[in-house]
Amino acid sequence: MTYNNSFSAGSAADIYINTPVNRSFTYKIPEQMNLLTGMRVVVNFSGREMTGFVSAIHNNLPEGIELKDIVSRIDDEIIYDERIIRLAEYVSESYLSSVGEALGKALPSGESSRSRPRASRVSHIENSRIDLTDKQKSIYDRIMSSGKKSHLIFGITGSGKTEIYMSAAIDAVSKGLSVIYLVPEITLSSQIHARLYKVFGENLIVYHSQLTQNQRLANWKRFYKGDAMIAVGTRSAVFLQCPKLGLIIVDEEHDSSYKEQSTPRYNARRIAFYRGETENATLILGSATPSIETLYAAERGVIELHKLEERYGDGKLPVIEIVKLQNSNEEITPRLKMYTNRAIKDGKQAVYLLNRRGFAPFVLCGDCGCAVECPDCSIGMNYHRGKGMLCHYCGYSSDVPLNCSACGSESILKLGSGTQKIEEIISKEFPDYRIFRLDQDSARKKDTVYDLLDMMHKREIDILLGTQMISKGFDFHGVTVAGIIMADIGLNMPDFRATEKIFSLLMQLSGRSGRGESEGRVIIQTLNEEHLIFDYLKRQDYLGFYREELKIRKLINYPPFTRIARIVIRGKSEESVSQSAELLTIDMKRLVTEQYSGIMVLGPSPAPLSKIGGNYRYHIILKGKRLNELTAFVKTAIDSFKSKAVYIEIDIDPVDML
Ligand SMILES: [Zn+2]
Numbered sequence: 101m102t103y104n105n106s107f108s109a110g111s112a113a114d115i116y117i118n119t120p121v122n123r124s125f126t127y128k129i130p131e132q133m134n135l136l137t138g139m140r141v142v143v144n145f146s147g148r149e150m151t152g153f154v155s156a157i158h159n160n161l162p163e164g165i166e167l168k169d170i171v172s173r174i175d176d177e178i179i180y181d182e183r184i185i186r187l188a189e190y191v192s193e194s195y196l197s198s199v200g201e202a203l204g205k206a207l208p209s210g211e212s213s214r215s216r217p218r219a220s221r222v223s224h225i226e227n228s229r230i231d232l233t234d235k236q237k238s239i240y241d242r243i244m245s246s247g248k249k250s251h252l253i254f255g256i257t258g259s260g261k262t263e264i265y266m267s268a269a270i271d272a273v274s275k276g277l278s279v280i281y282l283v284p285e286i287t288l289s290s291q292i293h294a295r296l297y298k299v300f301g302e303n304l305i306v307y308h309s310q311l312t313q314n315q316r317l318a319n320w321k322r323f324y325k326g327d328a329m330i331a332v333g334t335r336s337a338v339f340l341q342c343p344k345l346g347l348i349i350v351d352e353e354h355d356s357s358y359k360e361q362s363t364p365r366y367n368a369r370r371i372a373f374y375r376g377e378t379e380n381a382t383l384i385l386g387s388a389t390p391s392i393e394t395l396y397a398a399e400r401g402v403i404e405l406h407k408l409e410e411r412y413g414d415g416k417l418p419v420i421e422i423v424k425l426q427n428s429n430e431e432i433t434p435r436l437k438m439y440t441n442r443a444i445k446d447g448k449q450a451v452y453l454l455n456r457r458g459f460a461p462f463v464l465c466g467d468c469g470c471a472v473e474c475p476d477c478s479i480g481m482n483y484h485r486g487k488g489m490l491c492h493y494c495g496y497s498s499d500v501p502l503n504c505s506a507c508g509s510e511s512i513l514k515l516g517s518g519t520q521k522i523e524e525i526i527s528k529e530f531p532d533y534r535i536f537r538l539d540q541d542s543a544r545k546k547d548t549v550y551d552l553l554d555m556m557h558k559r560e561i562d563i564l565l566g567t568q569m570i571s572k573g574f575d576f577h578g579v580t581v582a583g584i585i586m587a588d589i590g591l592n593m594p595d596f597r598a599t600e601k602i603f604s605l606l607m608q609l610s611g612r613s614g615r616g617e618s619e620g621r622v623i624i625q626t627l628n629e630e631h632l633i634f635d636y637l638k639r640q641d642y643l644g645f646y647r648e649e650l651k652i653r654k655l656i657n658y659p660p661f662t663r664i665a666r667i668v669i670r671g672k673s674e675e676s677v678s679q680s681a682e683l684l685t686i687d688m689k690r691l692v693t694e695q696y697s698g699i700m701v702l703g704p705s706p707a708p709l710s711k712i713g714g715n716y717r718y719h720i721i722l723k724g725k726r727l728n729e730l731t732a733f734v735k736t737a738i739d740s741f742k743s744k745a746v747y748i749e750i751d752i753d754p755v756d757m758l
């Protein structure tokens with residue numbers, strides 16, 4: 101049998117498939133099928149039809165092997181090139197997935213519709229002048245002239261970071277370079293989209309999960325071809341391909357939604373940094389409360405730091421008040437009630453934060469508000485009915501204390517989830533006001549969110565209740581009061597980042613208030629008004645808080661002084677989950693003594709959220725000085741561990757420890 105290179109018959113394609121097996125597979129290209137690298141296909145894999153990503157084409161078939169035919173071709177044109185394979189390899193190595201799984205996350209999954217999309221590159225940018233203040237201008241100039249690729253704009257809320265981003269985007273597009281603009285929430289993307297559209301018009305695409313698959317594919321293609329030069333989107337937009345990347349903006353870079361929560365658990369911020377370095381593009385991160393890791397990197401000069409310390413325009417910083425809750429049953433303190441009434445009588449609005457995420461029962465001193473911490477891990481311990489106190493990092497357990505270790509009080513409160521029906525209570529407290537709720541559940545219903553935001557802008561809402569979501573960059577000019585119902589819940593989460601997260605959340609929420617001409621007021625209700633963070637918060641001193649937090653991280657060896665990996669073992673049977681976790685830990689500890697002395701193994705212990713969707717969950721926490729040693733260790737340990745009864749999740753640099 102002989103082959104002729106000019107015939108596609110007898111050709112084969114290397115194809116990546118979204119499966120945990122980390123290699124490409126070779127399939128035969130059927131006669132008549134005109135296939136190119138950069139197209140997606142349907143293949144038969146283990147008895148199932150799956151999407152495949154063609155990475156190479158050979159004009160000769162391997163001998164002695166019977167190859168399966170490709171079932172069909174999805175794309176009739178190239179939608180990606182080998183740069184995305186390199187990027188998927190990076191994701192695969194960094195987050196321990198297969199390249200196929202990484203490509204499954206990176207590439208759109210829609211099918212082309214027949215109608216031809218409006219094409220044609222927009223040749224000019226309209227209204228392309230952004231007025232910058234002197235301070236904004238000097239930061240912009242420094243970014244443009246700097247030798248560094250990566251920048252952090254550390255600017256208080258309302259200081260006008262967006263104008264700098266937009267100026268940099270205009271500059272890139274006018275030079276023929278593409279721009280990716282990342283935002284943490286879809287709802288935010290619509291707000292920024294409106295501003296960008298005024299400047300970039302049809303040159304702008306959006307890219308997020310609320311588009312249909314086919315819309316995503318259509319937008320992906322326009323960006324890939326350079327028919328659109330700027331993309332605004334959420335985390336997955338970091339993978340968008342384009343002719344030549346010039347700029348990536350990561351707004352609200354501290355936000356945990358940049359981290360993907362299923363395999364591969366990549367962080368878009370890290371991918372953005374990598375792309376900036378490897379594709380010679382500028383990266384601008386921005387936040388009023390940068391993550392400790394990013395700020396630390398900036399202080400060491402890995403990223404160039406730019407500070408923006410005044411509010412833009414007439415906006416003033418709000419006054420922050422810490423108000424002690426008399427007991428855990430008090431929901432609305434008289435101060436919060438008074439300021440809320442005053443604001444609404446003036447035609448203004450209030451936002452209330454209910455911090456309910458990952459709420460596990462814990463024990464708190466009713467007098468001083470101190471919680472029980474694990475002596476080894478320095479994180480809050482949780483209360484388990486009938487079992488006492490448990491550390492969800494190392495498994496350390498103790499009895500429920502009879503007295504508070506800080507003040508000796510015998511008033512020990514057990515706070516559990518579902519004990520407070522806060523929304524009803526607020527409605528009873530303010531029967532005449534229009535009260536609405538914005539949280540993850542309502543956010544899933546797309547129109548609800550837009551309706552709520554619209555109503556908020558039209559002042560048809562008096563009090564907006566919400567979870568973390570309401571703190572994310574919304575620009576409500578009518579809000580003059582922000583209330584935090586119980587700050588203790590966030591402070592006592594079993595997460596080494598609990599303090600950082602709650603501090604950032606409260607600062608961000610403060611930033612929602614007083615954006616218009618009137619002064620804002622933030623009422624933070626807590627049982628523990630002595631907590632260290634409140635001093636920094638009152639002064640709105642994020643940097644001071646950062647230095648304090650950094651000391652603690654160093655002392656107990658948490659990021660940024662170490663890297664963390666989290667292994668979650670889950671399954672239907674609690675017994676096999678706990679046994680597997682135990683066995684895996686024994687294996688890991690042996691590996692540490694034999695080969696990986698730089699790794700520390702904590703656990704196993706039940707995860708703080710010990711059962712989700714009928715699955716029991718245990719976790720093991722690993723610390724290592726060097727990331728490559730840590731990933732190598734995890735890979736070795738997991739590869740040799742076989743269990744059919746449980747499923748293992750690997751999370752490198754986890755942001756969620758629950
Ligand atoms: Zn106490």
Ligand SMILES: [Zn+2]
Pocket residue numbers: 474475476477478491492493494495496
């Ligand atoms: Zn512990």
